Amino acid sequence: MTSPDLPAELRAALNTRLEGLSRSDAAGRAAVISQTYREGGGSGTIRTETDALAYALARMPATYAAVVASLNALTEIRPDFAPASLLDVGAGPGTATWAASETFSSLQRLTLLDANGALRTLAQELFRDSARLNDVSYTLGQAGALLAQTGPADLVVASYMIGELGDAERAALAEALWAKTKDTLLVVEPGTPAGYARIIALRARLIAAGAHVVAPCPHDAACPLVAPDWCHFSQRLQRSRAHKQVKGVEVPFEDERFAYVALSRAKVAARPSRVLAQPDVGKVEIAAKLCTADGVVVAKVPRRAKADYAAARRWRWGDAV
Numbered sequence: 001m002t003s004p005d006l007p008a009e010l011r012a013a014l015n016t017r018l019e020g021l022s023r024s025d026a027a028g029r030a031a032v033i034s035q036t037y038r039e040g041g042g043s044g045t046i047r048t049e050t051d052a053l054a055y056a057l058a059r060m061p062a063t064y065a066a067v068v069a070s071l072n073a074l075t076e077i078r079p080d081f082a083p084a085s086l087l088d089v090g091a092g093p094g095t096a097t098w099a100a101s102e103t104f105s106s107l108q109r110l111t112l113l114d115a116n117g118a119l120r121t122l123a124q125e126l127f128r129d130s131a132r133l134n135d136v137s138y139t140l141g142q143a144g145a146l147l148a149q150t151g152p153a154d155l156v157v158a159s160y161m162i163g164e165l166g167d168a169e170r171a172a173l174a175e176a177l178w179a180k181t182k183d184t185l186l187v188v189e190p191g192t193p194a195g196y197a198r199i200i201a202l203r204a205r206l207i208a209a210g211a212h213v214v215a216p217c218p219h220d221a222a223c224p225l226v227a228p229d230w231c232h233f234s235q236r237l238q239r240s241r242a243h244k245q246v247k248g249v250e251v252p253f254e255d256e257r258f259a260y261v262a263l264s265r266a267k268v269a270a271r272p273s274r275v276l277a278q279p280d281v282g283k284v285e286i287a288a289k290l291c292t293a294d295g296v297v298v299a300k301v302p303r304r305a306k307a308d309y310a311a312a313r314r315w316r317w318g319d320a321v
């Protein structure tokens, strides 16, 4: 399992860039960028070096944690998966590339695409200090156009990206991402009803095109959840001093809510059930909401079934069981 906290090399590179920059400027810019995202806006507000660094300090730890959690879920189901090539679409400051590189020592060819020049420049600076990532290819431009000229990769990732597209562009991008996927495509979004809806639409579209779900779902059927319920997960991450300063907070950790889907070309032999919420541990039983191959159930494990109860006590939201 890869740690959800930023690798020391990346934290150090971010801290180095923060030196010489006013923390209050960075915090002010981070607040504006976060507000824009909350209002449904995109990354267009990130224009300068300070903006890019403020975004990276405030949001990269959380999006990194969400991608790592999704990759951990993927590798739990596919422990043999050893991609040699990665395509990170809407790569921004390189978050998913760092996460994939920490997860897969097999990666040799890393290709990133993004339309934002300030984020690309920051990503390249951060990679420069890294022994493993100082040789990546990072192209600036619109994903739709760039993908047409890009070769396929074993692992394709779009992290916190498809929400910045209009409906028609997003549908076309889903097909383009899949066309470039030799083995597995991972799409991660914020864990909101809207983020989940985007994941579910992409999932349905690509299953119709022949994809199979690796995680989180234990099946390729339509999602059995009924609104207002939605499938999402939560990953805790530690906040560094710089992270706290830029967000203007004291609490040393945060919980990132995210939704994701990992889709592969080959069907996975065995797909365990998924814990959809933190289980209720009561005096007489544990009640856990599970997504199973046959739909959503609330599994009840009585205390008197000692071994099962002991196993269920270890279940956490998001686990494959």
Ligand SMILES: C[S@@+](CC[C@H](N)C(=O)[O-])C[C@H]1O[C@@H](n2cnc3c(N)ncnc32)[C@H](O)[C@@H]1O
Binding pocket: 042, 043, 059, 060, 063, 064, 089, 090, 091, 092, 093, 094, 095, 096, 113, 114, 115, 116, 119, 141, 142, 143, 144, 158, 159, 160, 161, 164, 165
């Ligand atoms: C919220 S950021 C996420 C960055 C990074 N993937 C992460 O997880 O931290 C969204 C990124 O998608 C990029 N993006 C949005 N629409 C794009 C498009 N049509 N073509 C290329 N990049 C795009 C933005 O420039 C931005 O860097």
